[in-house]
Amino acid sequence: MGDQGSSWLPDAMSSVARDVDALFNFVLIVSTILFAAVIVSTIYFVIRYRRRSDQYVPERIKESKWLEAAWIILPTILTMIIFTWGFRVFITLSTPPPDSYQITVRAKQWFWEFEYSEGATSTSDLYVPVGKPIKLLMSSGDVIHSFFVPEFRIKHDVIPNRYTSVWFEATEVGEYRIYCTEYCGQQHSMMLGMVRVVTQEEFDDWLDEQSQDLPPVELGERLFTQYNCQVCHATDGSRLIGPPLNGLFGITREFDDGMTAVADDNYLRESIVNPGAKVVAGYPNAMVATYGSLSTKQIDALVAYLKSLE
Amino acid sequence: MTEMTPSVSGNSGTVNYLNHDKSIKSWLLTRDHKRIGIMYLVAISLAFLAGGIMAMLIRLELLSPGETIMGPDAYNQAFTIHGVLMIFAFIIPALPAILGNFVIPMQLGAKDVAFPRINLLSFYLYLGGAVITLSALLVGRIDGGWTFYAPYSVQVGDSILFVTMGVFVMGFSSILTGLNFIVTIHKMRAPGLTWNRLPLFVWSIYATAIVQVLATPVIAITVILLFLERLLGIGIFDPALGGDPVLFQHFFWFYSHPAVYVMILPAFGIISDLIGAFSRHRIVGYRFVALSSIAIAFLGFLVWGHHMFVSGQSALASTVFSLITYLIGIPTGVKIINWISTMYRGSVQLRTPMIYALIFLFTFSIGGFTGIMLGVLAVDVHLHDTYFIVAHFHYTMLGGNVIAALGGLHFWWPKMTGKMFNETLGRIAAGLIFIGFNLTFFPQFIAGSRGMPRRYFDYPSEFVGLNVLSTYGSWIMAAGFFLIAGYLLFSLFKGKKAPANPWGALTLEWTHTASIPEPHNFTVTPVVTRGAYDYHLVPEFYAGPSSGDGSSAGLATQEVAPETTHEK
Ligand SMILES: [Cu+2]
Numbered sequence: 055m056g057d058q059g060s061s062w063l064p065d066a067m068s069s070v071a072r073d074v075d076a077l078f079n080f081v082l083i084v085s086t087i088l089f090a091a092v093i094v095s096t097i098y099f100v101i102r103y104r105r106r107s108d109q110y111v112p113e114r115i116k117e118s119k120w121l122e123a124a125w126i127i128l129p130t131i132l133t134m135i136i137f138t139w140g141f142r143v144f145i146t147l148s149t150p151p152p153d154s155y156q157i158t159v160r161a162k163q164w165f166w167e168f169e170y171s172e173g174a175t176s177t178s179d180l181y182v183p184v185g186k187p188i189k190l191l192m193s194s195g196d197v198i199h200s201f202f203v204p205e206f207r208i209k210h211d212v213i214p215n216r217y218t219s220v221w222f223e224a225t226e227v228g229e230y231r232i233y234c235t236e237y238c239g240q241q242h243s244m245m246l247g248m249v250r251v252v253t254q255e256e257f258d259d260w261l262d263e264q265s266q267d268l269p270p271v272e273l274g275e276r277l278f279t280q281y282n283c284q285v286c287h288a289t290d291g292s293r294l295i296g297p298p299l300n301g302l303f304g305i306t307r308e309f310d311d312g313m314t315a316v317a318d319d320n321y322l323r324e325s326i327v328n329p330g331a332k333v334v335a336g337y338p339n340a341m342v343a344t345y346g347s348l349s350t351k352q353i354d355a356l357v358a359y360l361k362s363l364e
Numbered sequence: 365m366t367e368m369t370p371s372v373s374g375n376s377g378t379v380n381y382l383n384h385d386k387s388i389k390s391w392l393l394t395r396d397h398k399r400i401g402i403m404y405l406v407a408i409s410l411a412f413l414a415g416g417i418m419a420m421l422i423r424l425e426l427l428s429p430g431e432t433i434m435g436p437d438a439y440n441q442a443f444t445i446h447g448v449l450m451i452f453a454f455i456i457p458a459l460p461a462i463l464g465n466f467v468i469p470m471q472l473g474a475k476d477v478a479f480p481r482i483n484l485l486s487f488y489l490y491l492g493g494a495v496i497t498l499s500a501l502l503v504g505r506i507d508g509g510w511t512f513y514a515p516y517s518v519q520v521g522d523s524i525l526f527v528t529m530g531v532f533v534m535g536f537s538s539i540l541t542g543l544n545f546i547v548t549i550h551k552m553r554a555p556g557l558t559w560n561r562l563p564l565f566v567w568s569i570y571a572t573a574i575v576q577v578l579a580t581p582v583i584a585i586t587v588i589l590l591f592l593e594r595l596l597g598i599g600i601f602d603p604a605l606g607g608d609p610v611l612f613q614h615f616f617w618f619y620s621h622p623a624v625y626v627m628i629l630p631a632f633g634i635i636s637d638l639i640g641a642f643s644r645h646r647i648v649g650y651r652f653v654a655l656s657s658i659a660i661a662f663l664g665f666l667v668w669g670h671h672m673f674v675s676g677q678s679a680l681a682s683t684v685f686s687l688i689t690y691l692i693g694i695p696t697g698v699k700i701i702n703w704i705s706t707m708y709r710g711s712v713q714l715r716t717p718m719i720y721a722l723i724f725l726f727t728f729s730i731g732g733f734t735g736i737m738l739g740v741l742a743v744d745v746h747l748h749d750t751y752f753i754v755a756h757f758h759y760t761m762l763g764g765n766v767i768a769a770l771g772g773l774h775f776w777w778p779k780m781t782g783k784m785f786n787e788t789l790g791r792i793a794a795g796l797i798f799i800g801f802n803l804t805f806f807p808q809f810i811a812g813s814r815g816m817p818r819r820y821f822d823y824p825s826e827f828v829g830l831n832v833l834s835t836y837g838s839w840i841m842a843a844g845f846f847l848i849a850g851y852l853l854f855s856l857f858k859g860k861k862a863p864a865n866p867w868g869a870l871t872l873e874w875t876h877t878a879s880i881p882e883p884h885n886f887t888v889t890p891v892v893t894r895g896a897y898d899y900h901l902v903p904e905f906y907a908g909p910s911s912g913d914g915s916s917a918g919l920a921t922q923e924v925a926p927e928t929t930h931e932k
Contacts, residue, residue: 062813070742078743078813085733092700092729096722099707100714103643108868109907111644112711114900122649125701126694133690136740141683143742148679197516198609200674200749204815207746211675213610214515215603218676231824235749235817237509238516240436243820 067230067251068206069187069223073143075207081136147208150221154189157182161192161199161212162344164241165282166232174264177280178247180232182224183257189221195344200236203249211236224251240340244285274359277352286341289363296341297334300363308335322357380782380880395480396883400487401466402780407491408462411453414498416845418446423804423838426831429823436821440507443819447510448501452531453494455765456623459630460541460576461490463772464569466780468545470873471563473554473892475884478547482540489537497530509819511620514601514612518594525594528587535580538626542576545569554872556892563871563896564640564653568633571657572626575664579622586615610676617668625664627761629657631728631768632699635721637896638771639703641869642718643710644906646897649702656695663692673744682741689739696732700725715867716790720771723798727763731756734809752812755805763801770797770848777852778866779873782880783859789851796844803837868906871896 062082066072103112157180160167168176182188192201192212201220202209210220224230232247252260268276278284286296307321308314310333315321324331327348329341348356381398391399421442425432434442465483469476477483500506504523508516517524549570553562589600599605601612632653640647647653669677669685703725712718734756738744747753778784807830812818816827823831865874873881876890894901 062810064814074742074746077740078737078746081733081737081740081743085736089729089733092704093726095704096707096725099704099710100712100722103707103710103712105644105711105713110711111899111903111906112709114646114898115648115709117648122652126698129694129697133694133736136736137687137690140686140740140742144679144682144745147742147745197519198513202749202815202817204746209674209745209748213603213676216610216676231815233815233817236513237440237507237819239507240440242440243436243817243822 064204066205066207067224067226067228068203068208069225070143070147071205071207071225073146077136077139077143080139084132084136150189150219151187154187154221155183156189156191159190159192159201159212160195161201161234161245162195163197163239163342164234164245164285165280166201166234166245166247170261170264174261176264177277178282179280180247180249181257181260182249182251183254184224184227184251186254187221187223189219191217191219193217197238198236199234199238199245202233202235203230204233205230206249209235224249227251227253241282241285244282268355270355270358271362273352274355274357274362277348277356278359281345281348283356295338297337299360302363303361307332309333310335310337310339319357319361322360323353326353326356379882380878381883382782382880384883393484395476395484397465397469397477397480397483398780398881398885400483401462401464403487404457404461404465404490405780407487407494408454408458411449411494412458415446415449415454416842418442418449420838420842422446423835425821426823427835428831429825429828437505437507439821440819441501441505444507444509445498445501448497448527448531451510451623452534453490453497455627455761456538457490457534457541458769459634459765459772460545460569460572460626461486461537463565463634463769463776464541464545464572464630467776467873468566468569469548469552470779470877470881470885471566471871471896472549472552473557473872473876473886473890474548474552475886477544478551479544483544486537486540486544489533489540493530493532493534493537495530496533497527500524500526500530511616512612513616514590514607514609515603518590518602522594525591528590532584532587535584538576539580542573542580545573546577549573554890554892557872559654560651561892561895562654563633564636564647564650564657565630565633567654568629568631568636568657571661572629574658574661575622575625575629579619579626579665582615583619586612586619589615610672613672613675614668617671618665621668621671622661622664624760625661627765629661631724631765632657634768634772634775635703635724637869637871638717638721638775639706640897641775641867642713642715642721643707644868644899645706645710646895646899647702648705648708649698650895650897652695653699653702656699660692660695663688667692670739670744673741674748686739686741690736693732693736693739700729700732716785716787716794717771717775717867719791719794720767720774723794724764724767724771726798727759727767727801731759731763734759747812749818750812751808751816751818754818755808755812758805758808762805767797767801770794773852775867776873777855778862778879779877779881781856781859782862783855784862784866785855785859786851789847793844793847793851796840796847800837800839800841800844804834804841805837807831807833807837870894870899870902870905 063075063078066075156171158169165178168180190201192210193216194212194214196214199212200209201212206222208220208222210218212218228251230249232249234242234245238245286294288294288298289300291298291300302317305317306314307317315332327346329343330339333339381396391403394400425434425439500523504521504526506520506523506527508520512524549566592598593600593602593605593607597605599607601607601609603609636647636653667685667689669681670689673682738747738753738756774785774790811827811830816823862879864877864879872890877885
């Protein structure tokens with residue numbers, strides 16, 4: 055029973071989202087009223103007390119101590135209410151329930167990897183069951199990233215060499231976008247992911263399926279998009295940031311240092327795990343080195359997929 | 365500019381600070397605070413122009429998702445150059461260095477600042493730092509934004525060292541300027557100018573100077589640590605070397621949050637002066653406004669952590685930072701009430717500078733209220749690092765500092781140049797900027813609260829409409845700025861000659877200096893017998909037929925010290 059959201063906020067799809075929204079709306083309404091008061095009184099004074107004669111010098115107004123005290127004390131009370139309220143919701147936001155299901159998150163330039171307690175893994179897509187508190191234990195493989203899901207109203211930085219965590223409980227089945235909100239380099243705005251909220255049965259099925267083996271080419275194709283290879287590589291022969299990868303297997307490549315090599319299995323493998331070793335002539339050495347951490351199985355799958363491309 | 369209007373102080377000489385020596389050398393080596401202020405005006409305006417062009421490119425790129433006019437690398441560099449220039453080369457120095465330099469000694473009844481040579485040194489440090497920074501940004505192709513978060517920033521290449529080096533050098537300029545003002549304000553006030561009689565601009569520059577002197581060394585230390593890390597491989601911030609990237613954020617905000625007050629406190633001072641002068645009323649709660657600036661300057665050191673609610677600092681620390689943030693927010697809110705109530709039963713005149721003061725009340729209030737929103741712990745989690753933040757700080761910085769700066773520039777322009785600008789064009793430009801500004805940044809609040817992250821080259825299609833509005837707004841705003849530049853430059857050549865006190869204000873730079881001030885400001889040291897805003901004490905000052913510029917009654921209530929201190 056998610057909220058429809060407003061023109062200000064996206065739909066509220068987690069258990070805490072509506073508490074956050076109530077607070078947001080309260081501050082918004084109070085601010086709007088006070089702001090209107092500021093503007094109306096300014097306009098009124100400007101018109102009512104406009105200068106009618108250059109010679110006129112207004113009397114000095116006696117300042118009232120009481121009035122002055124009032125407009126210090128009233129805002130103080132108001133802000134303390136807001137502070138206390140915000141503090142209570144913040145505590146909820148930062149305390150995962152003890153029965154949370156834990157998923158490990160690894161952020162890298164420029165994708166998200168998720169590892170489930172059953173050993174299953176996924177990239178870019180985070181599968182979670184609906185109505186169950188989920189705790190994400192997060193760390194980064196390179197620079198600082200930040201995990202943000204607007205519909206859940208949660209966000210937390212993901213830092214190298216340190217674990218941070220965030221939790222949520224999705225209230226409705228659906229798909230919600232994950233953004234990276236800490237600048238992390240060239241493809242920062244493409245470091246997107248998707249939370250796929252499914253029913254508990256679907257989630258269990260998915261976990262089972264993950265443990266079964268996909269044929270390598272199919273797995274490779276899936277990894278190719280999950281790891282954002284397609285951002286830099288086309289498979290239809292066109293030039294992006296990197297060279298197109300179709301029909302690569304078996305042909306002779308030329309490198310920026312003038313050397314050449316035949317694109318065999320080893321070359322493909324090396325190009326993925328250590329892209330700087332041989333840089334294709336005419337292209338920048340712009341491929342990220344983070345793929346070195348892929349598992350052997352994943353790399354085999356990618357190589358198999360690349361070989362299959364005509 | 366060879367002739368000069370007789371000043372209200374009775375001086376009818378023809379020598380003023382602009383014409384007493386016209387050689388280039390006399391400008392480059394000047395120790396006159398007014399000339400240094402003008403040189404800052406030129407240099408800092410160029411920095412603003414460069415930063416502004418970057419802003420226009422950014423908005424143009426965001427007109428549609430994906431690549432519009434440039435690729436991600438160029439975009440990431442553009443917003444970095446925009447941020448670094450606008451923050452370090454424009455907004456931090458702008459008000460203290462331009463208007464502070466030009467106005468403060470005159471408002472104090474002094475001949476110059478306490479250390480004129482150091483003042484000139486500050487200028488060249490600024491210039492050198494700005495040039496180093498800009499060239500490193502362009503040559504080194506640096507991205508990552510003005511915050512330089514480690515470890516990303518330490519991986520982008522060695523030129524980061526030159527950028528931070530430039531920031532370091534500009535920092536020294538800031539420290540020296542602050543030091544100069546503190547001493548000047550303590551030691552060089554005219555006889556009778558007690559602390560209670562000071563214009564609020566002086567108070568605000570004093571508070572600003574405290575922050576400049578105390579906070580800037582922290583960024584210097586941070587930069588040195590960054591150097592040590594890069595050059596000697598000592599792990600401080602980079603986790604690969606065993607350092608802690610969050611430590612960098614602590615250091616960074618420990619400087620950069622107080623720096624926010626360097627940007628906004630002088631703006632408060634200017635707004636007070638403007639609203640006082642154009643309402644002919646004493647600022648309500650004068651003492652409160654003055655002292656709260658000082659309080660804000662100190663409290664400002666204790667809230668850096670509110671930039672880090674989601675960065676992994678402890679929840680307890682976040683709570684404390686949030687609480688102190690509110691303590692600062694309250695006096696700021698009270699000031700807005702003070703300014704509005706100053707107009708109550710006043711005599712309000714809507715000249716261009718006053719229009720900027722009113723725009724300030726509008727835009728800065730929105731900046732303030734959204735700041736309260738961001739200070740709410742739970743809500744900040746959602747809004748942090750989205751366009752809501754971008755909109756918020758543009759409402760406070762551009763809508764606060766820059767709008768006040770424009771008000772101040774128009775207010776003191778006749779004193780700087782001896783020329784009046786075209787009032788009609790002034791109002792039109794103010795209108796363009798008001799409309800353009802709100803059209804640019806208001807949609808960003810909505811985009812941000814709906815989830816659009818900042819520093820995004822590409823964005824989902826649901827945000828297209830809001831981004832298009834924003835880009836259109838930036839064009840209107842740019843038109844406003846170019847119009848201002850146009851009529852101000854035009855006024856230099858063709859403008860009407862300005863009387864010594866065109867606004868009928870009561871601070872010393874208006875009542876006691878010539879239309880274009882003399883090289884040493886005052887023929888005789890003024891003696892002050894009333895507060896900066898005690899309009900009600902001098903009705904005879906405005907009694908004459910041609911008043912409004914207050915020139916009719918001369919110095920009715922201000923005596924002149926017998927001994928003359930003027931030397932040519
Ligand atoms: Cu990222």
